[in-house]
Amino acid sequence: MSSFAWLTICLQALIYVSLAPLLTGWIRKAKARLQNRRGPSVFQPYRDLRKLLAKDVHVAHTASPLFRVAPYIVFVSTWLAAITVPILVVELPTAAVADLIVLVGLLALGRFFLALAGMDVGTAFGGMGASREMLISALAEPAMLMAVFTLAMQAHSTNLSTIVTHQIELGLSLKPSLMFALAALSLVAIAETGRIPVDNPATHLELTMVHEAMLLEYTGRHLALMEWAAQVKLMLYGALIVAIFFPWGMTEIVDVDGVMIALLATLGKLALLGAVLAGAETVLAKARLFRVPALLNFALLLGLLGLLSHVILEIGT
Amino acid sequence: MTKPAWTREFLDALARDGVSVVEERPDSAVPVHRVRIHSADWKPAATACATMEARFAGIWADQHDEGYVVHSLYERDGRYLELSTFLDPGAALLASLSCLFPAADRLERHMRDLLGVQVDGGDGRRWARHKAWQAEEFPLRSDFPHAGRPPRRVPSDVDYPFENVRGAGVYEIPVGPVHAGIIEPAHFRFQAVGEDVLRLEVRLGYVHKGIEKLAVGRDPRALARLAARVSGDSAVSHAWAACQAMERATGCLVPPRALVLRAVLSERERVANHIGDVGAICNDVGFSFAHVQCARLRERWQRRNAGVFGHRLLMDSIIPGGVGVDIDADAERSLRSDHEEFRRETTTLFDVIEDHPSLDDRLISTGILQPGDARALGCTGFTGKASGQGFDVRVHAPYAPYDTLAMKTAVCVEGDVAARVRVRMMEIEQSLEALDRMLDQMPSGPTSTTMPAAGANAEGLGIIDGWRGEIVCFVRFDSQGRVARYFPRDPSWFSWPALERLIHGNIVPDFPVCNKSINASYSGHDL
Numbered sequence: 001m002s003s004f005a006w007l008t009i010c011l012q013a014l015i016y017v018s019l020a021p022l023l024t025g026w027i028r029k030a031k032a033r034l035q036n037r038r039g040p041s042v043f044q045p046y047r048d049l050r051k052l053l054a055k056d057v058h059v060a061h062t063a064s065p066l067f068r069v070a071p072y073i074v075f076v077s078t079w080l081a082a083i084t085v086p087i088l089v090v091e092l093p094t095a096a097v098a099d100l101i102v103l104v105g106l107l108a109l110g111r112f113f114l115a116l117a118g119m120d121v122g123t124a125f126g127g128m129g130a131s132r133e134m135l136i137s138a139l140a141e142p143a144m145l146m147a148v149f150t151l152a153m154q155a156h157s158t159n160l161s162t163i164v165t166h167q168i169e170l171g172l173s174l175k176p177s178l179m180f181a182l183a184a185l186s187l188v189a190i191a192e193t194g195r196i197p198v199d200n201p202a203t204h205l206e207l208t209m210v211h212e213a214m215l216l217e218y219t220g221r222h223l224a225l226m227e228w229a230a231q232v233k234l235m236l237y238g239a240l241i242v243a244i245f246f247p248w249g250m251t252e253i254v255d256v257d258g259v260m261i262a263l264l265a266t267l268g269k270l271a272l273l274g275a276v277l278a279g280a281e282t283v284l285a286k287a288r289l290f291r292v293p294a295l296l297n298f299a300l301l302l303g304l305l306g307l308l309s310h311v312i313l314e315i316g317t
Numbered sequence: 318m319t320k321p322a323w324t325r326e327f328l329d330a331l332a333r334d335g336v337s338v339v340e341e342r343p344d345s346a347v348p349v350h351r352v353r354i355h356s357a358d359w360k361p362a363a364t365a366c367a368t369m370e371a372r373f374a375g376i377w378a379d380q381h382d383e384g385y386v387v388h389s390l391y392e393r394d395g396r397y398l399e400l401s402t403f404l405d406p407g408a409a410l411l412a413s414l415s416c417l418f419p420a421a422d423r424l425e426r427h428m429r430d431l432l433g434v435q436v437d438g439g440d441g442r443r444w445a446r447h448k449a450w451q452a453e454e455f456p457l458r459s460d461f462p463h464a465g466r467p468p469r470r471v472p473s474d475v476d477y478p479f480e481n482v483r484g485a486g487v488y489e490i491p492v493g494p495v496h497a498g499i500i501e502p503a504h505f506r507f508q509a510v511g512e513d514v515l516r517l518e519v520r521l522g523y524v525h526k527g528i529e530k531l532a533v534g535r536d537p538r539a540l541a542r543l544a545a546r547v548s549g550d551s552a553v554s555h556a557w558a559a560c561q562a563m564e565r566a567t568g569c570l571v572p573p574r575a576l577v578l579r580a581v582l583s584e585r586e587r588v589a590n591h592i593g594d595v596g597a598i599c600n601d602v603g604f605s606f607a608h609v610q611c612a613r614l615r616e617r618w619q620r621r622n623a624g625v626f627g628h629r630l631l632m633d634s635i636i637p638g639g640v641g642v643d644i645d646a647d648a649e650r651s652l653r654s655d656h657e658e659f660r661r662e663t664t665t666l667f668d669v670i671e672d673h674p675s676l677d678d679r680l681i682s683t684g685i686l687q688p689g690d691a692r693a694l695g696c697t698g699f700t701g702k703a704s705g706q707g708f709d710v711r712v713h714a715p716y717a718p719y720d721t722l723a724m725k726t727a728v729c730v731e732g733d734v735a736a737r738v739r740v741r742m743m744e745i746e747q748s749l750e751a752l753d754r755m756l757d758q759m760p761s762g763p764t765s766t767t768m769p770a771a772g773a774n775a776e777g778l779g780i781i782d783g784w785r786g787e788i789v790c791f792v793r794f795d796s797q798g799r800v801a802r803y804f805p806r807d808p809s810w811f812s813w814p815a816l817e818r819l820i821h822g823n824i825v826p827d828f829p830v831c832n833k834s835i836n837a838s839y840s841g842h843d844l
Contacts, residue, residue, distance in 0.1 A: 035609040124490040128825070197675065200603040204498035205829040207490075208601075216497070285675040286603030288683075289512060289826045 005254050008089050016082040016239075019267075020231035021045035023238065023274055030278035045231065052224035060121045060217055070117035071218070071225035074110045078229040081106035082236040086164055086243055088262040090252050095161035100148045103160070103240075104141065107192070110229065111137055118214030125206050129213025132289065136198065136210065139296035140191045146303025147184040150177050151244060153310055160243070167247045177314055180306030182245050187299035189237035194230070195277065197287040198295070208286070235270070242269045323369060323393045324350040330365045331358075348714050349390075349397040349778055356402045359387075360412035363400070366391045371398065372695045372708070373418035375789050375806040376425060378404075378434045380459055381774075385434050387411060389421075390778075390789060395713035399778065404434065413439030420694045420811045427844075431457040431529065445522050445843070448472045457529055465527065482508040482515050490825065494523045501839035505828075512824040517817050521843055528844040532803035537563050537637040537768055540792070540800050545632045547805050548841030553579075553586040554783030555805055555841070556635040558790035561716065563637050566777030566792055569768040573760040575639035576718045581652075581755050582631050582640070584748040587784035588659070589618050591699075591741040591748075594836050598738055599670065601830040602679040610666050614659060621655050639765025649756055656749050667742050680735035684831035686819040687732060698786020699740045700812045700835055704732035710782035719782075721758075722751055732819070734834040744784075771798045785809065785838065807841030 025042035032039020059067060084098040084106070092098075111133065118130035152158045154177070155166035191198045194211040203209060206216065215226050243250065249265025251258035287295065331338060331354075340353035354362050366373075371391040378387045385404040390397060404411060413436045415422035425436045426444035433455035449471045450456060456465070487510055494502035502523035508516040532543055537560075544559035545552040557579055564571060596611025619629040625648045626634050634642045644652070670676060686696070691704035701708060707728040711719040727743035729736035771794035779790035786808030795801035816835045820828060 031605075035606050036613070037609055124488070124492075128490070196603050202605070203603065204496075205601060206492060206497050207828050208826040282606050283675075284604075285599070285673070285679055287675070288679055289824060291678070 002254065004256075005089075005093055008254055008259055009083075009092055009094055011259070012086070012088055012092075013079070013083050015087060015263075016232055016235060017079060017228070020228070020235040021049060023235050023270060024231045026271060027234075027274045027278050027281075030275050031281060034278060034282040045227075049224050049228060052219075052227070053221050055220040057220035057222055059219075059222075062120075062122050063217070064120055066113075067117050067120040067217075068222070070113045070120075071222040071229075073113045074117075075225040075229040075232075077106050077110035077113075078232050078236070081110070082232050082239070084160060085236055085239045086161060086250065087239045087266045088250065088259050089254055090161050090164050090168070090247075090250055092161070092254075095159065098160040100152065100158045100160055100163070104144060104148070107233070108137070108141065110233075114214055114226075117218075121217045123217060125209070125213045125216050128207075129210055129216075132210045133214065136191050136292060136296065139293055140188045140299070143184055143296055143299035143303050144188045144192075146300055146307060147181040147188065150181040150303060150306040150310055153307070154178075154314075164243050164247050164250065165252065167244060168250065168252070175310075175314060177306045177310035178245065180302050180309060182241070184299045184302035184306060185241060185244075187295060187302070189241060190277075191292065191296055191299075193234045193237055195234075196281040197284045198292050200286045208289075238270050238273050239266070242266065242273060323371070323396060324398050327365055327369060327371075327398065328352070330369070331362060334361050334365065336361050336365075348395065349399050349780075351399045351401065353401050353403070356387075356404050356411055359400075359402055360414070360417075363389065363414045363417050366398070366400075367417040369393065372692075373414070373420055374695060374787065375810070376414065376421055376428065377791060377804040377806070378428045378432050379791070379793060379802045379804075380432060380457070385432070387428075387434060388791065389414065392708070392714070395708075397714065397778075397780065410435050410437035412437050415439040418693075418695070420814055423814070424806070424810055431455060433458060442478060445525060447474050447522050447525070456527065461530075463530065463533065465530075477520060479506045479518050479520075480516065484510070486510045487515065494520075503839055507825060507828070509825055512826065514820050514823055514825055514828070517820045517828075519813050519817060521813065521839060524840050524843045526840070526844065528805070529803060532800050535800045535803075536798070537771075537800075540803060541636055542633055544790070544803075544805060545635070547844070548807060548809075548838040549630055549632075550590050551586070551783050551785065551788070551807070551838065551841060552630045552632045553582045553635060554781055554785075554788050555790070555807075556633070557583060558779035558781040558783075558788045558805060559792060559803070560635055560637050560779070561781060562777035562779030562790045562792040563771070563794075564768065564777070565779065566775040566794060567769045567771045569638055569766065571639055571717075572763045572766055573718070574643075574762045575764045575766075577755050577759055578640045578642065578644070578764060579635055580718050580722070581644075581752060582626065582634055582642075583781075583783075584752050584755075585618070585622060586631055588745050588748050588752075589615055589622070590784045591745050592618070592663070594833070595670065595738055595741055597836075598680070598734065598830060598833050599676065601833045602676065604673070604676055607666065607670050607676075610662075614662060614666075618655070618659065621651065625652065636765060638768040639763070641765070643764045644759075649759075653753065653756060656752055660746075660749050663742075663745060670738070671742070677735065679827075679830065680738060681731075681733060683734045683827050684819045684823055684834060685732045686815050688730065690818045691732065691815065694811045694815050694818070696786070696808075696811050696815050698782075698784070698808050698812075699737050699744070700808070700815055701786060702727055702740045703729045703736035705730040708787070710780055710787050714780065716780070718755070722754065724751060734830055737834040774801075783808065785812070785836070785841075805841070805844070807838055809837035809839075809842040812837040813842060 025045045029039045029042045081103050084103050115130040118126040151163050155163040199210040251262045336358040342351040371393040374390040374392050376389040378385050384406050388401045390399050422440050428434050430446035490507040492505040494504045504520040506518045541556050545556040547555040592611050593615045596608040600608035623629045626642045686704045688705040691701050691706045707726045709726045711724045712726050727740045773796035776793045781788045789806040791804045793802040812835050
């Protein structure tokens with residue numbers, strides 16, 4: 001293994017934590033422009049994080065130690081999950097652990113602690129947020145796995161590197177199974193990252209919150225880590241969709257030129273995806289909470305259709 | 318003078334029930350028929366009103382030298398009836414009307430907490446009384462110092478006895494009085510199973526400013542200034558109601574130009590608030606496009622207010638005897654072009670809002686206020702109109718200049734959030750059209766006149782259709798021509814109980830949008 005390969009791994013990991021706030025800022029900016037507003041600068045999320053990191057931490061009297069460690073667990077598990085998704089180079093030394101099941105597991109770990117922390121202080125909002133988050137994730141996870149299996153069957157592996165390599169070799173293809181899987185994964189991504197129509201990241205209404213409700217008791221650096229983790233998660237889903245369905249530009253050869261091209265390609269694709277998300281969020285209102293299961297069941301159905309169409313139409317050809 | 322139909326019927330019914338009328342004053346200047354009865358007949362008389370399906374429009378008490386006078390107001394077919402009774406300070410209790418008119422409950426508690434007029438029956442819990450006053454202190458009484466007592470540390474209000482719901486899986490959600498957004502304070506206590514709301518109880522009073530006490534001893538001009546600050550979003554409506562009450566008490570004839578200008582101000586206030594509400598409702602369901610557009614339109618509208626009338630919220634533009642503002646040809650032209658532009662922009666915007674599937678999904682069938690509930694509570698304004706209660710003071714009991722403007726009412730019957738949005742949109746359209754007509758027929762002449770000095774104990778009742786609904790305002794002068802009693806009854810007294818009813822069967826995350834669709838005033842209610 002060359003040291004450059006390891007350097008690239010570190011670069012990938014750093015890109016996630018350093019550029020995730022920029023992606024969030026970009027989506028907010030795009031939304032603001034679509035609403036005829038000027039909006040804050042794309043760097044505003046960095047300023048917010050810096051502000052929160054500098055602030056004192058206040059913890060409720062009723063909080064257990066879990067409340068204090070949860071932000072670190074959530075941040076680290078989300079980051080680790082993000083690292084499994086390749087954004088620049090496919091065949092890296094860590095490719096062996098970059099497994100889709102691992103990814104789902106790491107995200108579930110973060111969510112588990114997030115929900116526990118939400119309930120820990122004992123306020124009504126935290127409990128409500130945790131219960132809603134669990135409702136959403138219980139339905140989102142099967143849909144995600146179904147989409148993942150569709151991809152895994154194509155590449156005969158659940159390893160992300162292998163899947164991406166397979167997709168690159170496949171070139172531009174309009175397989176029905178891939179279309180279904182893309183639709184299912186997009187719906188799951190919207191639900192899991194708390195975007196409209198599932199959750200409203202900009203709301204101040206305690207009673208309608210899902211993700212924000214669990215963070216209401218957090219302050220200072222704890223809150224900064226939680227927010228940051230949410231931003232990384234958003235970038236993770238974006239990178240996942242980009243890597244699997246639009247992997248062009250990603251390199252298999254580890255050299256400086258290849259990495260640079262891959263970096264530019266990935267950033268461009270993420271920016272485009274963010275703009276699409278902003279557009280969708282502008283034309284949609286938030287759905288009623290009990291319509292969310294219907295949406296996620298639809299995602300599950302799409303995943304299942306993807307799997308079936310692969311089995312029926314694509315195997316043996 | 319011919320007596321209005323239902324009050325005639327009512328007086329006949331009283332005679333049949335053996336209720337003797339102490340004093341009867343048909344008021345020629347106002348469509349209010351005043352009847353004084355004995356305190357023992359308080360409930361039988363109210364029962365007669367209830368039997369005749371009159372709408373309850375308020376109850377308040379007034380301390381005179383010799384005792385208390387309690388007033389209550391009813392309306393049917395655009396005709397008002399004011400029942401009042403005299404209470405000896407040490408006399409028997411007055412019967413509660415809350416079993417006949419549920420909306421009377423909080424007004425009675427307000428009266429009891431601030432003035433110490435005890436009511437027999439009804440909800441015995443304190444309402445306006447938070448912990449700032451001792452148990453036997455009544456801040457509105459004349460022996461209570463006008464400046465209040467020196468501030469001390471007020472114990473936290475933790476032991477208010479909320480109603481409880483018991484059962485498997487029932488849990489309580491306390492919300493407020495401090496909220497995550499920048500809104501006024503109120504405490505909402507939900508009892509829920511899962512996400513379904515079983516019961517909601519609202520606890521208000523956190524923005525009590527002592528308006529009624531502050532009014533005592535003011536001259537008319539200062540009272541109008543105070544009235545504009547009862548609820549900032551209803552600056553024009555409350556000031557107009559207070560001025561109308563004072564003008565009726567003193568027999569002041571307001572010049573026609575001033576009256577039309579008042580109507581212009583009032584309709585401008587209505588448009589600004591309705592457009593703001595439509596946007597805010599959309600924002601509460603995460604549809605920020607409409608929110609931003611409405612906010613933009615409202616902002617431009619209010620800047621015009623500042624440019625032409627000198628204040629964004631039009632505060633202090635209405636003064637006793639007229640208005641303190643005037644418009645010239647330039648101002649009229651810019652107002653007209655505003656109307657045109659506003660109409661053009663809202664046509665497109667309202668099309669989007671009315672025809673947006675994902676918005677419809679959230680607003681239609683959410684927070685239904687049954688027409689029966691709206692009638693029982695006496696809801697007016699968009700809250701009532703969206704539930705089939707078409708009463709509008711401008712239409713059914715028109716005061717000048719609306720008596721010549723032939724306004725229409727916008728009525729829907731669905732009673733859901735979507736209907737309340739629709740009523741607002743229709744009212745905006747009608748107001749713009751009325752504004753144009755008012756500019757067309759703007760009379761010339763003075764914009765104000767000097768209000769004659771008030772006689773001792775002169776009383777007046779102002780009744781105005783504010784943008785939230787009917788505002789009733791009672792003013793009595795003392796022997797020096799200064800205000801002895803001021804009571805503004807904001808429509809919010811009836812829309813807060815409506816909110817508690819319409820939330821039944823809805824889910825917790827739909828509460829904010831239901832609340833926003835009612836948009837009751839905290840400040841106007843807490844006084």
